[in-house]
Amino acid sequence: MLYHEKEQETGILMSKQELYQGIKGAFPIVLGYLPLGFAFGVLARDAGLSLIQAVSMSALCLTGAGQFIAVGMSKAGGSLIAIILTNVLVNLRYALFAASTVPHYKERLSPAVATALSYGLTDEVYAVSMNRYRTHRATASYLAGLVFTAHLSWVGSTFLGAALGHFIGNTEQLGMNFALPAMYISLLVILVRRKSELYTALAAALIALLVGHFAPATMSTNFNIVAATLAGATLGVFFRD
Amino acid sequence: MTELQIWLMILGVAVVSMAPRILPVAFFSRREMPPLLKKWLSFVAPAVLGALTAVSVLAPAGKIELTGSNLYLWAFFPTLAVGLKSKNIFLTLLSGIVSMALIYHFIG
Numbered sequence: 617m618l619y620h621e622k623e624q625e626t627g628i629l630m631s632k633q634e635l636y637q638g639i640k641g642a643f644p645i646v647l648g649y650l651p652l653g654f655a656f657g658v659l660a661r662d663a664g665l666s667l668i669q670a671v672s673m674s675a676l677c678l679t680g681a682g683q684f685i686a687v688g689m690s691k692a693g694g695s696l697i698a699i700i701l702t703n704v705l706v707n708l709r710y711a712l713f714a715a716s717t718v719p720h721y722k723e724r725l726s727p728a729v730a731t732a733l734s735y736g737l738t739d740e741v742y743a744v745s746m747n748r749y750r751t752h753r754a755t756a757s758y759l760a761g762l763v764f765t766a767h768l769s770w771v772g773s774t775f776l777g778a779a780l781g782h783f784i785g786n787t788e789q790l791g792m793n794f795a796l797p798a799m800y801i802s803l804l805v806i807l808v809r810r811k812s813e814l815y816t817a818l819a820a821a822l823i824a825l826l827v828g829h830f831a832p833a834t835m836s837t838n839f840n841i842v843a844a845t846l847a848g849a850t851l852g853v854f855f856r857d
Numbered sequence: 858m859t860e861l862q863i864w865l866m867i868l869g870v871a872v873v874s875m876a877p878r879i880l881p882v883a884f885f886s887r888r889e890m891p892p893l894l895k896k897w898l899s900f901v902a903p904a905v906l907g908a909l910t911a912v913s914v915l916a917p918a919g920k921i922e923l924t925g926s927n928l929y930l931w932a933f934f935p936t937l938a939v940g941l942k943s944k945n946i947f948l949t950l951l952s953g954i955v956s957m958a959l960i961y962h963f964i965g
Contacts, residue, residue: 643947644946644947644950647947647950647951648950651954664858664863665863669863669864669867672867673867673870673871676867676868676870676871677867677870677871677874677875678874678875679870679874682870682873682874683870686866686870690858690863690866696858696862696865696866696869699866699869699870700866700869700870700873703869703870703873703874704873707873707874707877708877709905710874710877710878711877711878711880711881712898712901712905713878713901713902713905714877714878714879714880714881714882715881715882715885715890715894715898716898716899716901716902717882718881718882718885718886718890719890719895719898721882721886722886727882727883727886727887730882730886731879731882731883731886732879734878734879734882735875735878735879736878737878739905739906739909742902743902743906744946746902788961789958789961789962790954790958791932791953791954791955791956791957791958791959791960791961792954792957793917793957794929794932794936794953794954794956794957795950795953795954796913797910797913797914797917797929797932797933797936797953798932798936798949798950798952798953798954798957799946799950799953800906800909800910800913801910801914801933801936801937801940801949801953802936802940802945802946802949802950802953803906803946804903804906804907804910804940805937805940805941805944805949806940806944806946807902807903807906808903808906808907812900813900813903814903816900816903816904816907817903817904817906817907817910818907819904819907820903820904820905820907820908820911821907821908821910821911822911823908824907824908824909824911824912825911825912825915825916825921828912828916828921829921832919832920835912835916835919835920836919840908840912841905841908841909841912844904844905844907844908845901845904845905845908847904848900848903848904848905848907848908849897849898849900849901849904850897851900852897852899852900852903852904853893853896853897853900
């Protein structure tokens, strides 16, 4: 009885620790999401969304590129069907991410919890958690801390942008437009460890640029990214370390 | 767009952004994954980040710009250097934003 209680206590302490680690792991993501979410809030209002609609969109969709494209297209008079179909393409890469996280969850997270928390799998959450799983076991608490913190910052910064956007002028001079590329660079350098991974990243980079150059329409839908990911990961299987 | 159409857009985008994240996990959590698929999936992260980095730096406005007037290209090198040296996401991100702000003031 006593032993059992002690076990339980350690379990709770450990999951608190894990939750804290997840929240801490989300800090760099929050730094990147603040300017992006803010910018989305401003653009959404500009495209005719109300404050509630802009915030709801960030809360329900949680897809940076997809949301920017949606409000951009709606402002340009795009049809509902076109907007949603474009988003299907933009969000295709999430299916690959989601599938590749599953081996880490096996026997550590229940299928129901793993499935539920996967709603928050963005590019950034994916990269940070995959980096964590190189050295630590996956836990529901860690993933929850990471996902909820990132989601909250995305929704909060959208609110700020949608509510206060018109008070702020040009955010470019603050370097904010480089937040997203800088986020990708930082995630890239921590994720690429082996030679085969480096070659994969370089091959995918080249393919994305070539596809985007010869089929310019794929640039705006991110479909060149999907094509480069499929081709790059396939090549990766054949590269030697 | 009308008020209703905007709400439909939000719900539609929500469905097509959540489904691809949730369904594969729901499917594979209850099944064994073939080893080759597992190996293939392990290369998805480097591939997608390589592609995203290249496009966001070399084609910031949706068209490839390999010239000195592409400020993103200027900001790329100090950011990469800090990243490789520190392997710290926060520092790298911050150095990217600061580099871009400085470049914007002195070159842009």
